[in-house]
Amino acid sequence: MIRQLLAIVPPRERTLLRTVLALQTGGAVLQGVAFVLLVPALRALLGSDPGSAWPWIWSLAGVAAAQSVVYYLGAKKGFEAGASLSRVLHHRIGDHTAELPLGWFGPARTGELSTLTTQTVMAIMRVPGYLLRPLVNGLLTPAVVVALMYAFDWRLALAATATVPVIMAVYRWTTGLTEKADTIRAKAMTDAAGRVIEYAEVQPVLRSFGRSGQGGSRALDAALDAQRDASHQVVRAGVPGLLGFTLVVQAAFTTVLVYGTYLALGGSLAVPELMALLVLAARFVEPMTEAANLGSALRSARGALAAVQEVLDVPPMPQPDHPVVPAGSSIEFDRVSFRYGTGTVLDEASFRVPERTMTALVGPSGSGKTTVTRLIARFWEVDSGAVRIGGTDVRDVTTEELMARISVVFQDVYLFEGTIEENIRIGRPDATAEEVRAAAAKARVDDIVRRLPDGWDAQVGEGGATLSGGERQRISIARAILKDAPIVLLDEATASLDPENERAVQEALTALTADRTLLVIAHRLQTVMAADQILVLDGGRIVQRGTHDQLIVREGRYADFWAQRNRAQGWRLGAMPAATDAGAAASYDPVGG
Template sequence: MAGPRAQHRLAARQPGRVRRRPTRGRARGPVRGRGGRPMIRQLMSVVGPAERRLLRKVLALQVLGAVLQAVAFVLIVPVLERLLGDEPDQAWPWVWALAAAAAAQSVVHYWATKAGFQAGAALSRVLHHRIGDHVSELPLGWFGPTRTGELSTLTTQSVMGIMRVPGYLFRPLIGGLLTPAAVVVLMYLFDWRLALAATCTAPFIAVVLRWSTQRTATADRLRAGTMTEAANRVIEYAEVQPVLRAFPGSRAAGGSRLDEALSAQRDAGRQVMRAGVPGQVGFTLTVQAAFTVILVYGTYLALGGSLDVPELLALLVLAARFVEPMAEAANLGSALRSASAALARVQRVLAEEPLPEPEHPAHPAGTDIEFDAVEFAYDNGRKVLDGVGFRIPEHTMTALIGPSGSGKTTVARLIARFWDVHGGAVRIGGVDVRELPAEDLMSRISVVFQDVYLFEGTIEDNIRAGRPEATDEEVRRAATLARVDEIAARLPGGWSTQVGAGGAGLSGGERQRISIARALLKDAPIVLLDEATSSLDPANERAVQEALSELTRDRTLLVIAHRLQTVRAADQILVLDGGHIVQRGTHDELIAQEGRYADFWAERSRSRGWRLAKTPVAN
């Protein structure tokens, strides 16, 4: 989904030690959308120069088309005046002028429609690129439990709604505003009194339009929230199918959450209808009332003799053209509000601040890792690390152990700078990771997490993702070290076997070995392994341990593990508990001390001989 890194870098650098990473045209200005102009400004704020030029072209063509339509409408007046008058033959010049205006309007309409569809496709492409690029730069802490559904809705329904604006909504929006205005202005050429009557109705129409929009604004926001929640529940329901089927009693709970979300979405849709229908009806009645005022006033003038009947009929036809575009725009009010709300949601995501980038990048002197009085807490306020300090010398293996929830994975992710620390510093080669550009930092680190995710594609594609320019020989060597060659050998498709979405076609151990091969191929000087061997059987674990041992010869390795052999092979062991490093040293040093590590070792040693025993059943 991410596009070229050079696209839409519109945000200027900020002074100081760090600059904000460019966000490809980050949204600027207020998030509004009640009228056409604010929505157009919204569109212009979320696209790049090329798309803005295309949108301006569409706008210019639509404006020209609206003016030509108004001219054609006005030319009906002299045509009808002469046809209904004493000399109908004099209507021909006006008929030809009307035909020319209508033909010109048709040609412009064709060009505008074609450009509108092109602009819609361009909007879809650039918004998907921008959202993908920007999301990839946000701190990991931004990705809360609701983000999956929110991003799913944003990249599908929201972007599709925005795509429709240039091709489908610009014409009625611009025509509903500009054509009536042009008609009224041109009416002054024929009868200033009826033109003034039409002008006086405009403020009332504007007030009712604003009222109807405000009625549905709150309901639209509520519906957007329920759509996101429903998307989250649908994704959750699909992901937990194994649990629901293994434990039938849980189906009721899983299904009820989905039912509640879908019911809330349905109720929100009904609320939008209840709020929108009165506003739409009120606007339609106001527009018809405006036409009635012009009709009654024109009849009064005709009965008084100050306005000829043919001219009255012609002007009434023109007055009908005055109200028709506004009524058409009113019928699309819901679509306009939805598109505006979708634009606002995109703007909010693009306005999220990415991790700061250094103004003057530094260059590490090595690959040693240092935590200096690091403090970190998640958004829920729970403090995970409190003054943590340690050093991992380069070209060594450090094992990090501790109870669940002690912050082990957080340590690994702070090294990779998925978050910024709240206190202290994390350094690589003596340089604060905040002073390293993101691409430079990640080029130095390979990460294998406990929760492995594979991209949809082949086994070879997923390994090659570690270093796309690698040769086939290098890919095979990394795969052999992680024993992925055995997986490819027994599968019918071999290296071209499709792994499925997220690696669903493979077992957990197979996915983990492919992930390790990907990290090996990247050949980064720092390797972070979070429970990397937890899903491997003993034979494959031993093979992977041999590969990891080879890595330690010239790489800095941090291993989060509970396996005894992994921990024992480490050059240094750190015990994390309660947000602090409570013990550190080698295996022999720590086993001789009383404390967490000795307890951990004793417990793990006892569990090695653990067996299931059949309990006798009493007669």
């Protein structure tokens, strides 16, 4: 565990931890020496000349005083190291995850990272301040006691030594009993944390269906039940082991007691010396019992260290040794294949988006449209083939350079808790106030600002909860306008917006996409018709390409798509015929029909 801890911290904290370890080691050795000094002190006190005990008593007092000083310094440094570990681990986890491919951040990562940065880091924080001292004492103090016991009676010392392998074997057995249960509990806790976060995020949906109370989320209930069951499993597995270890430790003391009594009855060991050595034997088993009682905490700390190390071992997004700056803003896919899990998402897809043109991606759900945009932004690495920007493979471009050339606007918009202005400024933090206002005006965000009492300082809430979907989209587009990147990747879904917001968002998109290379996942018929090039995706392949006029006269996926969209636009709400149930219901009124 100590090696694990030293491996994941930087040099300064490594030096601090070594200092703590040295102080705890010194304290454990001094404690063992103090215990051993009880033997000559008690032997003198119980013998024929009690006055001869004073030198031993003063020695014992001096060693105890030294041990107290070292203990104080070790405890102080231990708590300092714990606080430092919290800061360092949070920074290391944050810095490392910022370098990971965005494809790594799947749905389960929210709960995992939440647990990692809270419970896991707190478990590691406890190591230098709370767990290291009893652990070191449990190993070193008995070793010192047994080693120095040989100076007084080698027979009892040998008897104590003979019990050590048995104690260690039982300790390993007890650890093995709960190791698997601890792993299951850790996973259950991570799953439960993810479900709690999910439950909080979907409150609007649950409340709209009257399911926000008890039983509102079967998935959350199941996750919490699994966490409870896993905790019970740890207890059931741990109690027998803890009792077994305690019995073995007490059996070791009993062995020394019985053997010492046998020697005393045989006349080869004086009774005063036997009593003193039995006190020493008691001190031999006490630190081990204390360490055993912390076994669960020690296993949790080891598991926490392993969890942090697992995340830190995830390879970051590779950066080029010799970065290249793209010469333009064209986009090219060259026989690109990409698998996600066990399924093929793209299968040798090839196409080119010339500079300052608009390409529309159409196709059924799951055909790979969103994956195309993610690969351009290098959220994931392709399995084979190449994605090029301005003729340069994106793998030869630094992340900073690549992202500086791309603005991404998708349907699911996330706003950070803060003001409207702060959320727009994310697009370019060094922008002036005038530039922020200009971008906001092009995206029609100024309409929102005028409506809100706090204006530019209005708080948007976590995730933009205080704003409507269309208003969040406008702020997202304002970010992209402020960034002023030459390439825009857009999911222009506006079907769920009211007419006013849809018109405002479309005007904002017009301002964003002017004179830029645009790749859009198209949902609106007007967008598809206006595209310079249409790519039809199906089953991970480009099955058709061309302009609207070229594709509409051919049989295939695009013609089917166009017909379906036209039919969908013809749906109207109307009154039911008199012969059926009264009231309003959806009826089909085809366009032009």
